[in-house]
Amino acid sequence: MENILSLKNIKKNYGEIAALKGVSLDIERGSFLGILGPNGAGKTTLMNIIIGLIAPDEGEILLENSPVIHRSNDVIQKFGYVPQEIALYEELSAIKNLEIFGGLYGLKGKALRSRISEVLELVGLYERKKDAVKTFSGGMKRRFNIACSILHSPEIILCDEPTVGIDPQSRNAIFDMLQRMHKAEGKTIIYTTHYMEEAERLCDKLEIIDNGKIIAEGTLAELINLLAKKQSIKILKESRAISVKKELSSLGTLNELEFHFELIPGTEYSKLHQLFPKLESLGISEDNIEISRATLEDVFLNLTGRRLRD
Amino acid sequence: MNTVLMLFKKDTYRFLSDKPALLLTFILPAVLILIFGEIFSGNGGQQSRIPIIFVNESSSPAAKIIEEKLDSSKALKPVKSIKTSDKNKTIFFNEKTAKDYVEKGKFSTAVILPKNFISDSSAALNIKVYYDPKDEIEYSLIMGNIQKIIYSTIPSVFPALLQNKWQKEIGPAQAKKFKTSMAKTVNYFFGVPADSIEKYMDLSYISQSHSLNADSAASNFFSELLNFQSTQVVGKEISNPGATRMVGGWAIMFLLFSIVSASISLFEEKQQGTLKRLLTMPVSRNQIIWSKYLYTTVLGVIQLAVMFIFAWAVFNVDIFSNFINLFLMIIASTLAAVSFGMLITSFTKSLSQANGIATILILIMSAIGGSWFPVFLLPEWMQTISKTTITYWSVDGFLQVLWRHSDLSGILINLVVLLGIAGAVNAVALYRFKKTDILT
Numbered sequence: 001m002e003n004i005l006s007l008k009n010i011k012k013n014y015g016e017i018a019a020l021k022g023v024s025l026d027i028e029r030g031s032f033l034g035i036l037g038p039n040g041a042g043k044t045t046l047m048n049i050i051i052g053l054i055a056p057d058e059g060e061i062l063l064e065n066s067p068v069i070h071r072s073n074d075v076i077q078k079f080g081y082v083p084q085e086i087a088l089y090e091e092l093s094a095i096k097n098l099e100i101f102g103g104l105y106g107l108k109g110k111a112l113r114s115r116i117s118e119v120l121e122l123v124g125l126y127e128r129k130k131d132a133v134k135t136f137s138g139g140m141k142r143r144f145n146i147a148c149s150i151l152h153s154p155e156i157i158l159c160d161e162p163t164v165g166i167d168p169q170s171r172n173a174i175f176d177m178l179q180r181m182h183k184a185e186g187k188t189i190i191y192t193t194h195y196m197e198e199a200e201r202l203c204d205k206l207e208i209i210d211n212g213k214i215i216a217e218g219t220l221a222e223l224i225n226l227l228a229k230k231q232s233i234k235i236l237k238e239s240r241a242i243s244v245k246k247e248l249s250s251l252g253t254l255n256e257l258e259f260h261f262e263l264i265p266g267t268e269y270s271k272l273h274q275l276f277p278k279l280e281s282l283g284i285s286e287d288n289i290e291i292s293r294a295t296l297e298d299v300f301l302n303l304t305g306r307r308l309r310d
Numbered sequence: 311m312n313t314v315l316m317l318f319k320k321d322t323y324r325f326l327s328d329k330p331a332l333l334l335t336f337i338l339p340a341v342l343i344l345i346f347g348e349i350f351s352g353n354g355g356q357q358s359r360i361p362i363i364f365v366n367e368s369s370s371p372a373a374k375i376i377e378e379k380l381d382s383s384k385a386l387k388p389v390k391s392i393k394t395s396d397k398n399k400t401i402f403f404n405e406k407t408a409k410d411y412v413e414k415g416k417f418s419t420a421v422i423l424p425k426n427f428i429s430d431s432s433a434a435l436n437i438k439v440y441y442d443p444k445d446e447i448e449y450s451l452i453m454g455n456i457q458k459i460i461y462s463t464i465p466s467v468f469p470a471l472l473q474n475k476w477q478k479e480i481g482p483a484q485a486k487k488f489k490t491s492m493a494k495t496v497n498y499f500f501g502v503p504a505d506s507i508e509k510y511m512d513l514s515y516i517s518q519s520h521s522l523n524a525d526s527a528a529s530n531f532f533s534e535l536l537n538f539q540s541t542q543v544v545g546k547e548i549s550n551p552g553a554t555r556m557v558g559g560w561a562i563m564f565l566l567f568s569i570v571s572a573s574i575s576l577f578e579e580k581q582q583g584t585l586k587r588l589l590t591m592p593v594s595r596n597q598i599i600w601s602k603y604l605y606t607t608v609l610g611v612i613q614l615a616v617m618f619i620f621a622w623a624v625f626n627v628d629i630f631s632n633f634i635n636l637f638l639m640i641i642a643s644t645l646a647a648v649s650f651g652m653l654i655t656s657f658t659k660s661l662s663q664a665n666g667i668a669t670i671l672i673l674i675m676s677a678i679g680g681s682w683f684p685v686f687l688l689p690e691w692m693q694t695i696s697k698t699t700i701t702y703w704s705v706d707g708f709l710q711v712l713w714r715h716s717d718l719s720g721i722l723i724n725l726v727v728l729l730g731i732a733g734a735v736n737a738v739a740l741y742r743f744k745k746t747d748i749l750t
């Protein structure tokens with residue numbers, strides 16, 4: 001697949017703070033790219049640079065293989081930007097907001113009206129279209145914030161943490177909505193988040209960003225494969241386990257935690273059918289064993305020595 | 311241009327959905343114009359008379375005339391007796407009790423025409439006034455009115471005073487001789503009976519008789535000597551002078567307030583993130599700024615128009631006979647106010663900062679520029695500063711148009727200065743917008 005967007009060595013400083021320290025990435029047409037990183041990693045800065053709200057100090061952005069001209073109408077129409085903060089005229093009704101934003105994108109008349117109905121259905125707010133946005137719940141505002149950004153049917157949708165601070169229901173609604181646009185309409189979606197569950201669930205490809213740098217990229221499987229341990233075994237710290245602690249540590253790396261041991265099996269025991277008989281023979285009951293698959297959290301921890309969320 | 315209009319529409323929707331802004335722009339000014347219009351409108355007839363104590367101890371007919379004039383005065387209300395609070399007794403004021411009541415602060419002024427109001431021994435009128443100068447405006451109002459009444463009475467009293475004077479100078483015997491020969495001379499030349507002439511020239515006749523009314527020969531003669539002919543040359547046909555003078559001042563103050571709050575709504579949009587959203591749309595920074603200009607200008611013109619129409623509807627302020635010039639003043643004032651709003655926006659960093667600075671500046675401009683009271687009441691050096699304010703040139707222009715019914719030449723300087731201010735201030739504001747990029 002061709003790249004719809006390429007960033008080449010983007011750098012941005014805010015005075016002393018280096019927000020981006022040379023970010024390069026390629027985004028395939030029709031892909032769902034996740035940018036995962038903790039607070040202050042530089043996600044919003046990166047989005048603002050892609051959309052042209054701020055200029056990078058260094059680096060280049062290619063849109064369909066040619067340098068992007070940000071203020072040109074063509075380019076503006078291609079992008080839909082869902083800002084991290086809700087940006088709506090809250091005192092006006094949903095429909096007035098959409099009329100204004102649609103009008104500014106050059107939509108009018110029947111086309112505008114039918115497009116308004118479409119996006120209102122999509123975000124599940126058709127029934128509330130006449131209400132002032134300020135009367136919406138937090139989750140509804142978030143959904144409507146997206147609606148206003150996709151009204152003009154952009155090809156590339158940038159979502160900057162669109163699910164911050166909302167209930168699971170609204171969050172699922174947003175996921176469904178984005179996945180529909182991705183799968184059914186073939187939109188390219190760039191999605192930043194600091195929730196690894198979201199990134200795991202939604203994205204084809206992931207960029208892990210920390211401190212203004214991309215520290216890893218790939219599909220979920222590729223990233224997990226970066227880990228020495230793809231899984232860990234939790235063993236409850238009851239008297240039997242404690243008494244065979246020495247034997248357990250010979251099976252791999254053993255970490256002693258408050259309530260259980262965490263065992264990362266060594267290479268000769270990397271398959272569970274090799275490990276389980278061993279544990280059984282040490283007299284550890286199956287009930288006291290829990291297997292956990294490695295997650296992006298582990299990947300992040302492994303790469304940075306820190307957790308994604310504090 | 312379409313984009314600017316779209317943004318203008320957006321601002322209009324927002325304004326219309328903003329109840330407090332609507333209230334501040336249209337209702338509050340209307341209410342205040344109503345209140346102050348009532349206070350200053352002389353035509354209402356309900357203007358209250360200022361009470362003063364009046365004691366007339368003189369038996370002279372001239373004193374009687376003054377008393378009658380005071381009784382029918384529109385400005386003063388002579389109080390001659392009062393019910394005491396403890397017993398239900400009515401006391402009539404005399405000099406002593408009058409002085410007492412002024413001292414106690416019950417009345418601000420007492421006017422006493424004493425027994426020797428017209429003294430036999432001098433040509434002067436004796437009047438006593440006790441006053442408490444706690445309220446200088448009231449005091450000068452009272453004194454002005456009393457003097458007016460006395461001056462208009464003097465022609466009738468003057469002959470008696472003059473006779474007093476010369477009879478005293480030459481002595482009664484000589485005076486008698488003079489009158490007799492004078493009467494004879496008149497009789498000789500004009501055939502009028504000498505005794506009636508002599509009687510007419512008699513002091514007691516003049517000061518006691520009823521010839522003190524305006525058509526007596528003597529009083530006619532003296533009223534020609536002392537002829538106050540004051541003619542109001544400006545504002546004569548103004549249907550409501552008080553409201554007419556006031557409406558421009560209040561209108562311009564509220565114009566400044568609402569325009570500033572409309573232009574600093576840029577900060578609101580910045581705060582709520584919509585400004586950023588607009589900038590990811592096919593909307594340029596310049597279009598956002600120009601749409602603000604368009605919006606504030608239209609809002610200002612409508613607001614001023616509504617206020618003047620209100621003043622016309624309620625106080626009968628004549629806004630139509632000089633409509634074109636009034637409209638020119640409205641446009642020029644609005645443009646100047648818009649530039650002020652933009653200047654504030656371009657030099658501040660947040661809504662609250664802009665609001666604070668704007669409020670202080672508007673209040674100062676209103677105070678020294680003539681929104682609240684006429685500029686001539688200010689010390690001279692301050693009047694010079696007045697001329698640097700938008701308020702001064704607007705208020706003055708509106709007065710020219712509504713009060714003097716000036717033609718274009720009368721307000722040309724106001725228009726030129728206001729548009730000059732608008733041009734210069736806008737240049738600074740636009741430069742700041744370019745330089746500091748407040749939009750992001």
Ligand SMILES: Nc1ncnc2c1ncn2[C@@H]1O[C@H](COP(=O)(O)OP(=O)(O)OP(=O)(O)O)[C@@H](O)[C@H]1O
Nearest residue numbers: 014017019037038039040041042043044045046194
């Ligand atoms: N306008 C600004 N002025 C100064 N520093 C800034 C500015 N915007 C961002 N930064 C700094 O740049 C760095 C990256 O910020 P950015 O907002 O891009 O992070 P983020 O990944 O979006 O964080 P979050 O998850 O909290 O939204 C941070 O250290 C931040 O403090």
Ligand SMILES: [Mg+2]
Nearest residue numbers: 043044045084
């Ligand atoms: Mg962010």
